[in-house]
Amino acid sequence: MKKDAASQHMDPPLARISGDQLDGLLSALIVEFVRLTECLVSPGWRLNLGGTSAPGIHYVLSGHGRMVLEGHPPIALSPHTLVITPPNQYFHVEVLPEDADSRISNEVEGRWKSFPPDAIRRFVAGEDGPQLILICGYFQASYGTSLSLFSTLSAPIVEQFDSAQHIDRTLQLALQELISQELAMGTMTATLLKVVLIALLRRSLTSINLWVEGFSLLGDINIARAFSHMAARPGADHSVDALAQIAFLSRSSFMARFTEVVGLPPMTVLRKLRMRQAASMLNTEELSVDQIARSVGYASRSSFLKAFHDAYDTLPSDYRARRRASE
Numbered sequence: 001m002k003k004d005a006a007s008q009h010m011d012p013p014l015a016r017i018s019g020d021q022l023d024g025l026l027s028a029l030i031v032e033f034v035r036l037t038e039c040l041v042s043p044g045w046r047l048n049l050g051g052t053s054a055p056g057i058h059y060v061l062s063g064h065g066r067m068v069l070e071g072h073p074p075i076a077l078s079p080h081t082l083v084i085t086p087p088n089q090y091f092h093v094e095v096l097p098e099d100a101d102s103r104i105s106n107e108v109e110g111r112w113k114s115f116p117p118d119a120i121r122r123f124v125a126g127e128d129g130p131q132l133i134l135i136c137g138y139f140q141a142s143y144g145t146s147l148s149l150f151s152t153l154s155a156p157i158v159e160q161f162d163s164a165q166h167i168d169r170t171l172q173l174a175l176q177e178l179i180s181q182e183l184a185m186g187t188m189t190a191t192l193l194k195v196v197l198i199a200l201l202r203r204s205l206t207s208i209n210l211w212v213e214g215f216s217l218l219g220d221i222n223i224a225r226a227f228s229h230m231a232a233r234p235g236a237d238h239s240v241d242a243l244a245q246i247a248f249l250s251r252s253s254f255m256a257r258f259t260e261v262v263g264l265p266p267m268t269v270l271r272k273l274r275m276r277q278a279a280s281m282l283n284t285e286e287l288s289v290d291q292i293a294r295s296v297g298y299a300s301r302s303s304f305l306k307a308f309h310d311a312y313d314t315l316p317s318d319y320r321a322r323r324r325a326s327e
Helices: 019-027 167-180 185-203 221-232 240-246 251-262 266-284 289-295 301-312 316-326
Strands: 030-041 045-050 056-063 065-069 075-077 081-085 090-095 106-109 122-125 132-144 157-160
Touching (some): 019 185, 030 045, 030 167, 030 185, 075 081, 081 185, 132 167, 132 185, 132 266, 157 185, 167 185, 221 240, 240 251, 266 289, 289 316
Parallel strands (some): 045 106
Antiparallel strands (some): 030 132, 065 075, 081 157
16 A cells, blocks of 8 residues: 555654653752743733843733744744743743734833832733733753753743643742742742643653754653663762663763763763752751761762862751751
8 A cells, every 4th residue: 555645754753751751850850930920911012021041931821922032933922822931032022013004113121120029020011901911930940050951942942732731820829929928939939830841841742843852851862761860869879881771872872972962971960960969958858967978879978078068169067057047
């Protein structure tokens, strides 16, 4: 039986990391919010945003418009569109005038505005009722002291969701947390933002959009397999040879590809993961420094103290004392 023309020209299926590997990546991911605001734009108006050193997350609650990033094609916005913008990226959100012959003639500058702690965090571009309503924020998602998940992101990620994922409700709750200034507000907001990122990264398992292949840890399944194994269990006795076997690569190929994808050699990344875990344990557990050192894979107390001091510029006991004093 002959294949039809369409099937003959179909692209081969894209290689994806597995659900278990994605779980490993997500379980070790730390998300911190930087800023979160509500954005309202009326027809004929433009709202200037961006320039922040952190990635941006933008979700359309209602209405239609477009986002224009410097150096990229305009992005059509409709309800439940989610856009992740690269760090240090300037952009604007606009709604074209209802009169097709008119041009946008009004704009609001929102790039450097700050809000008092108890103020409603909202940008309003327009004098009439808004046509487009978004929640716009900035966040950090990392595995270690300098290991950002979005460090290689150079183009926006765009995915279309629907009401079934409840992303709108999740982001509205996060915004309300910032307004109410309740205890543990930062932790709650970061947790809600992580829920949204999980929904996006789940989409990476099936998305046909090209951002998946450009997203370093998702685009190389061999390296993702080894990285997720290491990130989920940083205290285990990892070695380059063992990680290379997990990645189904030779030692030299693994070292080269891991460094290219992640930006650092595997043992440097392992040390950062271990220090991140140690810092978390110092904050939340009553274990001694020696017990924490063994938990994160150090048999030598002196080696652990040196590695921690190199990462945080302080000793573990002083780090714990400072954090408890600040709390």
